[in-house]
Amino acid sequence: MFTKLLHLEPKRRDAIINAALKEFASKGYDDASTNVIAKESGISKGLLFHYINTKKDLFLFLFDYCNQVLKEEYFDLINFNERDILERFRQTYLLKVDVIHKYPRIFEFIKVALLTETNEVKKRAGRKKKNGAIIRL
Structure with missing residues (x-):
């Protein structure tokens, strides 16, 4: 669906x-x-809509994209075998900093996405939450 956006430089x-x-x-x-x-983002509105279809589609894309980023660049990299709680805390903190460096508003966006009351978005987030696909913050 968003191959144009994903294949940009x-x-x-x-x-x-x-x-x-x-x-x-x-x-x-x-x-x-x-x-x-x-x-x-330094582009025209027309070009933005060339990459995405609607505002709703962009929001839902971001929701899925952020969950994937957090899974791959945060949760999958945590060493759950580390027994020292302070070392694990340090590790998770550094991973979180790396994600925030790349996507400064990612955690704020996930919170907004989960709390939004707009029906069309709420349904999608609710289904994902029910299926366990939501990153719990």
């Missing part, structure tokens, strides 16, 4: 993703503006 893709994360995290789904997302 990483700098442009990350600019769009981070602009969208910032806008949705700070304003929520309903008040977020695709105009702001396009402007902050």
Whole structure:
């Protein structure tokens, strides 16, 4: 569905993703503006909609994308065999810092996505939560 967005060169893709994360995290789904997302990512609104279909599709894409990033770049890298609690805390902290460095608003966005009251988004998040696909923060 979002192959155009995913196959962009990483700098442009990350600019769009981070602009969208910032806008949705700070304003929520309903008040977020695709105009702001396009402007902050340095592209036209028309080009943004060339990569995505609708604001809802972008939000739901980000929801899935963020869960995948957190799984691969955070949870999958935690050494659960480490018995020293302080060392494990240090390790998880450093992993979290790495994720935040790449996607500064990722954790805020996930919280907003899980708490949104917009029906079309809430249904999707609810199904994912029910199926255990949600990263619990």
